[in-house]
Amino acid sequence: MTTSPLRADAARNRQRLVAAAGVVLATRGLDAPLDDIAREAGVGNATLYRHFPSRCALIAAVFADRLREVVASMETFLNDDDPWRGFSSHLIHLCELQARDRALADLLTTRVSGAPELEELRRQVLAGLVELIRRAQVAGVLRKDFKHHDVVLILMANAGLLERTADHAPDAWRRQLDFILDGLRQVDGRAGRGAPLADVLEAMQAMAQRYGCGD
Amino acid sequence: MTTSPLRADAARNRQRLVAAAGVVLATRGLDAPLDDIAREAGVGNATLYRHFPSRCALIAAVFADRLREVVASMETFLNDDDPWRGFSSHLIHLCELQARDRALADLLTTRVSGAPELEELRRQVLAGLVELIRRAQVAGVLRKDFKHHDVVLILMANAGLLERTADHAPDAWRRQLDFILDGLRQVDGRAGRGAPLADVLEAMQAMAQRYGCGD
Numbered sequence: 001m002t003t004s005p006l007r008a009d010a011a012r013n014r015q016r017l018v019a020a021a022g023v024v025l026a027t028r029g030l031d032a033p034l035d036d037i038a039r040e041a042g043v044g045n046a047t048l049y050r051h052f053p054s055r056c057a058l059i060a061a062v063f064a065d066r067l068r069e070v071v072a073s074m075e076t077f078l079n080d081d082d083p084w085r086g087f088s089s090h091l092i093h094l095c096e097l098q099a100r101d102r103a104l105a106d107l108l109t110t111r112v113s114g115a116p117e118l119e120e121l122r123r124q125v126l127a128g129l130v131e132l133i134r135r136a137q138v139a140g141v142l143r144k145d146f147k148h149h150d151v152v153l154i155l156m157a158n159a160g161l162l163e164r165t166a167d168h169a170p171d172a173w174r175r176q177l178d179f180i181l182d183g184l185r186q187v188d189g190r191a192g193r194g195a196p197l198a199d200v201l202e203a204m205q206a207m208a209q210r211y212g213c214g215d
Numbered sequence: 216m217t218t219s220p221l222r223a224d225a226a227r228n229r230q231r232l233v234a235a236a237g238v239v240l241a242t243r244g245l246d247a248p249l250d251d252i253a254r255e256a257g258v259g260n261a262t263l264y265r266h267f268p269s270r271c272a273l274i275a276a277v278f279a280d281r282l283r284e285v286v287a288s289m290e291t292f293l294n295d296d297d298p299w300r301g302f303s304s305h306l307i308h309l310c311e312l313q314a315r316d317r318a319l320a321d322l323l324t325t326r327v328s329g330a331p332e333l334e335e336l337r338r339q340v341l342a343g344l345v346e347l348i349r350r351a352q353v354a355g356v357l358r359k360d361f362k363h364h365d366v367v368l369i370l371m372a373n374a375g376l377l378e379r380t381a382d383h384a385p386d387a388w389r390r391q392l393d394f395i396l397d398g399l400r401q402v403d404g405r406a407g408r409g410a411p412l413a414d415v416l417e418a419m420q421a422m423a424q425r426y427g428c429g430d
Contacts, residue, residue: 180398
């Protein structure tokens with residue numbers, strides 16, 4: 001099957017729009033004007049709406065792009081001989097992505113729904129994370145009461161810290177994360193308190209509603 | 216000197232307005248409509264504006280009330296025989312105040328300016344905090360690289376976490392804080408990274424600008 005010039009053109013425009021959206025959303029946040037994205041991509045508004053009938057569809061496409069990078073980098077961390085370094089590098093990597101990308105900071109803790117591709121990527125990230133945690137706990141270096149949804153809480157707190165410090169204390173997140181990582185090291189007799197998975201999932205769904213991308 | 220009935224009435228109205236503002240700002244945030252506060256206090260808008268010509272003046276009055284409570288509770292923590300318990304109880308107390316009061320969550324990390332009473336209360340809180348940290352570090356229970364402005368970062372992250380979880384995972388902040396506290400315990404060879412005091416102060420001033428209460 002050959003691709004018609006028209007179809008190739010459409011694919012190129014779509015690609016341009018996702019790239020432009022990535023830049024504009026990262027710097028101006030998830031509620032950046034769609035007009036600015038069309039302009040950045042060098043296409044008309046009508047073209048944008050033809051490819052992405054809603055802001056959510058565009059957000060989902062950008063987010064899928066970023067999650068593919070997370071999945072790829074996870075391979076490296078899973079192959080690390082040192083289970084603590086593998087686990088902590090992944091966490092540092094996620095927080096660093098948040099620091100570099102304002103839109104991603106909140107998207108990482110948002111359950112954007114209605115995008116099957118995103119669901120599959122999320123599943124892969126979660127599976128990798130569960131394995132990183134399992135390895136570090138089996139090796140006795142990560143506290144036993146740490147759960148995968150604690151990562152969501154860490155990322156939510158980090159997003160809030162970045163929002164308040166990004167312009168004036170850009171290294172603050174790294175310092176704070178060092179304190180947290182030191183607190184996650186296995187030491188006998190530690191036991192954390194509640195915040196069940198179901199509650200955290202609800203908080204993630206509420207984030208999606210905030211952007212009008214919920215169920 | 217006797218107080219005229221008119222003056223007593225004015226003082227009562229002022230008190231009512233501060234109390235009402237405390238409730239309304241705590242539940243609806245710092246940008247809650249001033250009309251709602253006047254209604255809650257049972258006074259007219261003109262009375263509100265006579266007492267508090269700007270939103271900032273009202274915020275400063277409410278905030279001073281809360282800071283007086285912080286100063287009072289600090290006495291207990293400073294008198295604790297166990298320096299770790301004294302320090303950590305103060306931190307838990309601050310985070311708990313944030314969890315209970317949406318407005319305070321961000322105010323605690325905002326340099327509201329132009330209110331000399333606030334400045335004096337802030338000075339007292341800072342002096343108490345510095346002493347709590349000093350005692351815990353001298354006793355060898357708090358990591359040596361912990362600085363008083365790290366408390367600001369912890370409170371900023373906590374505010375962000377609360378914003379995202381308060382409605383659905385109300386215990387999340389406590390769990391996260393346990394991880395941080397475990398990371399703050401003194402263990403040999405720990406060294407945190409940058410985020411100098413000057414940067415953190417700038418971030419606090421930026422918070423004030425966000426609410427139109429900066430210099």
